[in-house]
Amino acid sequence: MKVKEVAEKLGLTVISGANGLENEISMGYSSDLLSDVMGSAQSGDIWITLQTHKNVMAIASLKDLSAVILVKGFTPDPDMEEQSNEENIPVLGTTEDTFTINGKLYNLLNQ
Amino acid sequence: MKEYKADLHIHTVLSPCGSLEMSPRNIVQEALKKKIDIIGITDHNSTRQCASVSKEATKAGITVYMGVEITTKEEVHCLAFFETFDILDTFQQYLDKHLPDIKNNTDLFGYQVVVDESENIIYEEPRLLISAIAQSIDQIAAEVHRLGGLFIPAHINRPKYSLVSQLGFVPPDLKADAFELTKHISTEDFLKKFSYLKGKTFIRNSDAHQPELIGERFTTLKMADTSFAEFAKALAGIDGREVIV
Numbered sequence: 001m002k003v004k005e006v007a008e009k010l011g012l013t014v015i016s017g018a019n020g021l022e023n024e025i026s027m028g029y030s031s032d033l034l035s036d037v038m039g040s041a042q043s044g045d046i047w048i049t050l051q052t053h054k055n056v057m058a059i060a061s062l063k064d065l066s067a068v069i070l071v072k073g074f075t076p077d078p079d080m081e082e083q084s085n086e087e088n089i090p091v092l093g094t095t096e097d098t099f100t101i102n103g104k105l106y107n108l109l110n111q
Numbered sequence: 112m113k114e115y116k117a118d119l120h121i122h123t124v125l126s127p128c129g130s131l132e133m134s135p136r137n138i139v140q141e142a143l144k145k146k147i148d149i150i151g152i153t154d155h156n157s158t159r160q161c162a163s164v165s166k167e168a169t170k171a172g173i174t175v176y177m178g179v180e181i182t183t184k185e186e187v188h189c190l191a192f193f194e195t196f197d198i199l200d201t202f203q204q205y206l207d208k209h210l211p212d213i214k215n216n217t218d219l220f221g222y223q224v225v226v227d228e229s230e231n232i233i234y235e236e237p238r239l240l241i242s243a244i245a246q247s248i249d250q251i252a253a254e255v256h257r258l259g260g261l262f263i264p265a266h267i268n269r270p271k272y273s274l275v276s277q278l279g280f281v282p283p284d285l286k287a288d289a290f291e292l293t294k295h296i297s298t299e300d301f302l303k304k305f306s307y308l309k310g311k312t313f314i315r316n317s318d319a320h321q322p323e324l325i326g327e328r329f330t331t332l333k334m335a336d337t338s339f340a341e342f343a344k345a346l347a348g349i350d351g352r353e354v355i356v
Contacts, residue, residue, distance in 0.1 A: 033276055033277060034276075034277060034278050034279030034280075035270075035275055035276045035277070035278075035279050037279065038279045038280075051185060051277075051278075052247070053185055053247065053248070053249075053278055053282075054282070055278040055279050055280065055282055058279070058280070059279050077247060077249070
């Protein structure tokens with residue numbers, strides 16, 4: 001499923017990196033420890049987190065992730081947003097918490 | 112130049128995880144026993160114990176660098192040091208403003224008390240000090256530097272509450288005056304993983320929460336005297352001042 005489709009179906013805001021909306025999502029990974037994401041996320045994963053530091057985009061790029069979802073209404077730091085645009089990896093926003101968005105996303109990706 | 116033995120990361124009774132034995136008097140006695148010239152007082156998210164430790168240490172001829180171990184929004188622990196009581200108070204106001212209003216539970220976390228030189232309790236902090244403050248690591252580094260302070264990410268190789276655990280790697284453009292490593296890794300092995308940090312200053316300290324651990328690890332500062340300006344020069348490695356670990 002494409003990032004664009006997930007964003008539409010789950011009502012996520014496209015904050016940045018709109019050029020990457022055609023990225024294909026394989027599965028998801030949820031963690032707020034960037035060291036853990038670096039070790040365990042798989043290529044194509046959509047990453048659910050509350051971290052807003054620019055290192056998020058460096059790791060998303062390194063791991064070839066499809067997009068990042070920021071939970072609970074968090075917004076990226078300006079340099080994270082900038083890097084999202086440069087790397088064409090979308091940052092999507094939701095006001096929901098990690099548990100809720102994970103559940104919805106899990107069901108959607110496993111349909 | 113002289114070489115000074117410094118343990119720059121010491122908690123007091125004010126930190127919830129700090130032993131009740133960590134009074135100004137006991138800290139200074141232990142530092143004397145270990146022949147430490149300079150101690151850094153770095154409680155979690157509070158500078159309120161610095162004054163009484165400074166008073167007690169001055170009597171014993173030990174220098175105190177007044178500081179704090181801040182928990183950033185990302186839950187990265189960072190040390191900061193300030194030159195004067197006035198500046199320290201300004202930074203305390205910043206901490207008070209951004210520390211979330213979560214009450215301490217003494218059964219779970221321990222007591223958070225400030226004691227004077229005679230070990231009388233003069234203040235109890237009601238808010239939990241180990242919470243993350245509502246400011247990012249970059250915002251905190253900027254505020255510390257605006258006040259002329261020194262900013263040092265703590266135990267950066269640790270698997271929790273560190274720059275590397277929380278943010279995956281050390282942001283190359285982070286404005287840090289030094290980085291603290293633990294005993295668990297040599298500087299050489301750390302630099303193998305993060306070769307872009309070659310040339311940066313690394314320090315090692317005890318991170319003591321109980322008296323007997325004070326001085327277990329230390330940093331040697333080669334400088335003219337123990338003033339804050341000399342400390343800053345030693346961290347920067349300028350004018351013949353340097354850090355030896």
